[in-house]
Amino acid sequence: MSQELSWEERNGRFLSAGLSRLRLLLTEQAERAEHRMASEPGIAATVEPVIPTPSAAVPSAAAENVRRSAAEMTSLAGTDPPPALVVLANRLGLSGFEADVLLLCAGIELDTRIAPLCARAQGDPGRPYPTFALALTIFEDGAWDALSPDRPLRYWRLIEISQPAGQPLTTSVLRADERIVNYLKGLNALDDRLLPLLTLLELADAGIPLPQSTEAAISRITALLRQPVRTDAVNAIHLLGVDADRKKLVARHATDRLDRQLYRLPVALLPDQAGELENLARLWHRETRLRSVALYLDADESDGPSPQEAPRVDRFISRSAGAAFLAAPESWRGLGSRGAVVDVARPTAAEQEVVWLAVLGPGAETTAALLASQFDLSLKAIDDVLRSNPVDEEQLWNACLAITRPQMESLAERLDPRATWADIVLPAAESKLLRELAAQVRHRSVVYDGWGFRQKMTRGLGINALFAGQSGTGKTMAAEVLANDLRLSLFRVDLSAVVDKYVGETPKNLRKLFDAAESGGAILFFDEADALFGKRSEVKDSHDRYANIEINYLLQRMEAYRGLAILATNLKSALDPTVMRRLRFIVDFPFPGQAERRTIWENVFPPDTPRAPLDYERLAGLNLTGGSIHNIALNAAFLAAAAGSAVTMPTVLDAARTEFRKLDKPINEADFEWKAAGGAAA
Secondary structure: OHHHOOHHHHHHHHHHHHHHHHHHHHHHHHHHHHHHHHHOOOOOOOOOOOOOOHHHHOOHHHHHHHHHHHHHHHHHHOOOOOOHHHHHHHHHOOOHHHHHHHHHHHHHHHOOOHHHHHHHHOOOOOOOOOOHHHHHHHOOOOOHHHHOOOOHHHHOOOEEEEOOOOOOHHHOEEEEOHHHHHHHHOOOOOOOOOOOOOEEEOOOOOOOOOOHHHHHHHHHHHHHHHOOOOOOOOOOEEEEOOOHHHHHHHHHHHHHHOOOEEEEEEHHHOOOOHHHHHHHHHHHHHHHHHOOEEEEEEOOOOOOOOOOHHHHHHHHHHHOOOEEEEEEOOOOOOOOOOOOEEEOOOOOHHHHHHHHHHHHOOOOHHHHHHHHHHEOOOHHHHHHHHHOOOOOHHHHHHHHHHHHOHHHHOOOEEEOOOOOOOOOOOOHHHHHHHHHHHHHHHHHHHHHHHOOHHHHOOOOOOEEEEEEEOOOOOHHHHHHHHHHHHOOEEEEEOHHHHOOOOOOOHHHHHHHHHHHHOOEOEEEEEOOOHHHHEOOOOOOOHHHHHHHHHHHHHHHHHHHOOOEEEEEEOOHHHEOHHHHHOOOEEEEEOOOOHHHHHHHHHHOOOOOOOEOOOOHHHHHOOOOOHHHHHHHHHHHHHHHHHHOOOEOHHHHHHHHHHHHHHOOOOOOHHHHOOEOOOOOEO
16 A cells, blocks of 8 residues: 555655654653652652663553554555665665664654653753663664764764763764755755755757767766776776866766766865865765765866865865766876776867768758868857857858857957958068968868878877068068968967966966867967077076976977967077977068068058058158058058148158157158159158
8 A cells, every 4th residue: 555655655654653653752751751750859850871671661552552653664664665764774874773863863853742752751841852862761772882973873964963061972962964854854955065066067958969989988987987886996087188068068978877967066165174075075975875966076177286186186085985077187196096087088070070060961061071170169169159040151150269269368369350461461482381371271171180191190280380570570460361361360379478487387377278279260379489489498497497398388289289379589590499390380571672662552551541642662662661661651641630631742751750760760861851743842
């Protein structure tokens, strides 16, 4: 009959029978205490921690009722699934006496009649609460070690003991933990002390197929989590890689297949104090016994374990249990906890092309190949792009750019590229090199993946270049031209922000920069790179050694960087020869000659600028770079606007004189005079 009831109904009946048994036992003990007080006037009735035999403790009529309640509890305990108290006792290893103590403590919260009975049973109106002495008196099979720290009641924090100074443990207040009281009632919610620290990672069905490498990682993790628990089993699965979204994805899929909820805990929120850390680990360990859960320790936003952080994480992992992940970009040194290591990389370009084609549908082969060749997106990022509802290839491309931009803007200055191939004036050889550079970025997926070069190369897959030349010769403009032509974002790296004055911090800053840029859609432009890439010094002290390490690290990241990295320098000779050898392109930006300067002057003014006929041959004779010519044109336009006239030769020459003075160039006034057609100087 009981099997026909719902679990909630059976659990309610089990608790009712247990509380009825408690009331009977407490009532009988209260009557004995009151009888003793009446037979021995002047002597307070105190609960003596003895274990009476059933025949001596309970008269026959009461004993029959106790047996009846106990029999009903036994009957209900055998149902499937069993009541909550039985499940808890089995999972946490409680003895029968310890389960009775827990029910006595929870009974105060579940039945208002229990508290006054506790006071009567202890012969003291000031004690309307359970004590260990009371439990030893009313229950059979009492054991003194039930409240020892290594026994379940205290180890699992099932009860709390309020023991003021000087008060014996046996007469101190016992109180059931709120989470456990709710569990006994059938409310199996996460402990509210964990809620501020944890976030539920839900598995959203985005309808995006999983790449083969992702499926392989999920299958391996699932197999590891299915292994039977042993004392020598792994404590956590270490997920390594820079793609934080993909690590969450594989962990969520693996735990979802095992019907477990996955909670995220940032390692930065782990408490510093040993006692607080131990309590947190114990509470989480308890949750793994009571619910089907797993933990995702997120260290992806960390710069690597500090001397204090690694031991803290290690202690937490070793003290807690259950399915757990530790996600970090790289392996942590000093982490003593055993664990399987799973490398989780972004899907390859070929896999991303398959994903794009699957979501875009037949006929989108060209678009899928184009997006996969340029952008290195996680599955979540692809899903976010699709949620913006792009209607054509251009909108898809712009959505990919937009989703990769925010993480870069906090690390580098974003430039708005306006220059085109028509704006830049270079000798034919240098112009050809720039176009070859653009072609390699555009077709790298074809060569690396389609033609198999990726399998033949162990490094050097990144495309990088050096732009060398005096200030104003067009290095930044060339970067803008490339960004415009390739439809990519351009970010200028502030070396003063990257190079940290503290030893060893620069690689961390560089790692953040390159990791953020890896998703594609970004050209990294290192301006005045000789400040960082200069000739490496002889190692005389630790600062020299770390400076060389930083350069090596940067060169390695540049070679592995999936996008385009450009170094710009005014002093090519100042660069370390090692840097020069590891660069794929070196483009020299020479000082413009007369012919190049004339072309620059002819194109420097926008079409809408009102201007009188200008003598471009005369202006080309001014020995200036393209950057200075642009400054002169802009200043001349402001002079003309202030005068309410068009741009004329006198205004241009006047602005040129100002530019020469700014550059500390020698000035011959005859060079800046202009004679009008009538012969008068203007």
